[in-house]
Amino acid sequence: MFWADTIADEVERRYADTIKAGLPIIVRDEKTASGRVHVGSLRSATLHAIVADVLRSRGHLVEFHFEINDFDAMDGIPSYLDAAVYEQYMGVPLCNIPSPEPGFANFAELYGQEYVAVLKNIGFDAQIYRASELYRSGVMNDLIRKALDRRATVREIYLRVSGSQKSEDWYPLNVMCEQCGNLSATRITAWDNELVTYTCSSDTIAWAKGCGHTGTVSPFDGNAKFPWKLDWAAKFVAKGVCFEGGGKDHYTKGGARQVAEAICREVFDHEPPYGVFNEFFLVGGKKMSSSKGNAATAVEMAEILPPHILRLLLLKSPINRQLDFDPDGDVIPVLFDTYDRLAEKYWSGVVDDDSQLFTFAHVPEERTPITKRYLPRFSQIAFLVQMPHMDVYTEVAVQKGDDLTDEDRAEIALRSHYAKRWLSEYADEKFIFTLQEQLPDAVAALTESQSDALRLLAEKVEQVDSTDGQTLHELIHAVRETSGLSPKEFFGAMYIAFLGKDSGPKVGWFLSTLSRDFLLKRLRREG
Ligand SMILES: [Zn+2]
Known part of the structure; x- marks a missing residue:
């Protein structure tokens, strides 16, 4: 069975009531726009786009939502950007960092739009939205309140599911500093059911600089963002997701998926969506990761393959099997x-x-x-x-x-x-082949038997009227048999005479494309 059909069957089974009620099946995927998107992300896009596509082909109402995650903080500088320029933005949400290239509203828009264009090009069309819009719209407010109120439960889940110990005074939210805009350098110290109090300090995290400000602010309407495992769980709820998978690395025991699902159920009182993992996409045997700038990007991949061939590459292996691709x-x-x-x-x-x-x-x-x-x-x-x-x-x-x-x-x-x-x-x-206009030097190295075979072929060609592919194919094989040469020796001699290297395409077909004069002259080594 085609792998996406198996997944679609399970979605149908779990969301039978949703389908019966005429409500849309919501499929969601996201990509953090922290730099050029590597080809590996296409694996996740494939999972979601094709499951949505298959469900739609079965007549269901489906909405595929793709998030440009522009609200994550910058936590690394891509190797192709000037670190000295971007260092100051470490910890700042990507949507609040200037675009490295003109024409885009911010950093995340440049890379997000570039990737969305690839998705569109290969027919993975989705309703695009941005994480910043989600937070600013207020739909996350109720979830933020729940997480802050139930922070003891959140801490307990982290410990129980992933073995990660959070301190007693930890709050499951990052607030944006009103003075410097940093999201990672702040630490919440109090929550009074309406406002959070925080300090912004370089001591909070090693890689982000704080400004020393202390403030009290509403955590709602885009002033704060969840750390990512809570963020994932909150988006399940906020978007009403029915199907969403993720990379294999998040599906380990005690990994992000299990934490997010537990938070979804126990903190947000919501059943998490169905999801499966997607395996990695290896290019030339290397795992692609967004933090390195040395790999094929999704944009490059869409330039070297036409959409239907790229889709075939992405679809032909089951999503839970590693995909290896080496364009060389x-x-x-x-x-x-x-x-x-x-x-x-x-x-x-x-x-x-x-x-x-x-x-x-x-x-x-x-x-x-x-x-x-x-x-x-x-x-x-x-x-x-x-x-x-x-x-x-x-x-x-x-x-x-x-x-x-x-x-x-x-x-x-x-x-x-x-x-x-x-x-x-x-x-x-x-x-790479070049037809040798002049007799190649390598011909001098042919053995006497090889040279004899070429001459004999010239004689045979002279006796026939037509030098079409089939005729030449028959003559060539007849000469080869009488020559006593191995196929490698015989065909190698032909390729050397015409292409200057010992391999090439089907020889009968290739020789039929040459003029009869040129063919005879070359076989006789006359030029
Ligand atoms: Zn600050």
Whole structure:
């Protein structure tokens, strides 16, 4: 079964009453906009967007809310920003820090909007809201009051569930200093049912500077924010969430999820939503984390893969299984091949898990129906775009054995675009080919048997009228058999003669794209 169907089944089971009452199923995800969003976050977005999508496809009313968390305090400076400039903002909510680039209202807007654009691009459309709006709107007020009143219970939960000991005088809330705006440097010392008293000091936390101010202020309407495990629980309640998962790291025993669920039930008197964890997304074997600036970002990922292929990558492995992606190797061509295999099966009418995967790899608007078109292999397109003497459209039409439709041409244009991008930035050297206009020096190193085989092939080619791919394929194999050379020795010699390296694409097809004169001359090593 397609993994998202299994999760959607459970959501349907748990929220049968909600569905029956005609109320929407609320799905929620969030991302703290503390810097460029790394590709790993797409795993969480996939979980929520696809579960919402599957539920919607079953005819349910679904709302997918995505939060740009702009109210968290800055707790680290991304490596690509000037630490000397941003140090002063450590502990300040992200929505109150200036944007590193012009054109955005604040720090969180720059990175939040960048990420939301990626989500939109791959069809993970959501209703976007900001954490700052949530707090400022007052919907968190009642929950803030409960947490302050029941702080002994909160402390007890932290100890019981996660083994974390909070001191007697700890309050489960961070208030924003009225003087310097810091959220992390303050410490609440009293709560009188309406106002909190606090001090702002550099002694509160190692990485945030306080201003020394002491004040008394209302904790409501955006003046304060919950620490994150309470924050998570409070958002379950405030948004009425039915389904929300999270990263595997939060799902450990005694981890954030268990603390948040206990707080939700015991402090906020609310049943937490159903959720499952998403496994990590590894790029080249490394776990992606937002605190490092050295990894592929979600933005980059959306630039190297078209939306339906990126969706396929994100959907093809069950969400609880690690996803490894290395754009340097042959992962991208293989991903396109996987798409082509699924497409062939789908268009031949097979209905199974693969057809479900293939369906959801497309955005809803593309599904009815998924446009049938000729799918040239990505690896061949990647080769063709490197050969200035070849017209990619003509070659694909020959391969198809028919005229290209508009849809075929659009597909070729798309694959050419992404192949060029892959070749210029990621592809391993073994995928880079240059047709050798002059006889390459490496030919001198061929053995006598290899040279003889090339000459024999030239003789055979001269005797036939047509040098189409099939004819050449047959001649090549006949010559190979009589040559006594291993395939590696034989084909290696061909590739060296034409490409200057010992590997290449299907040789019959490749040679058929060359002019007969050039082909004969090169086989005879005449130029
Ligand atoms: Zn202060």
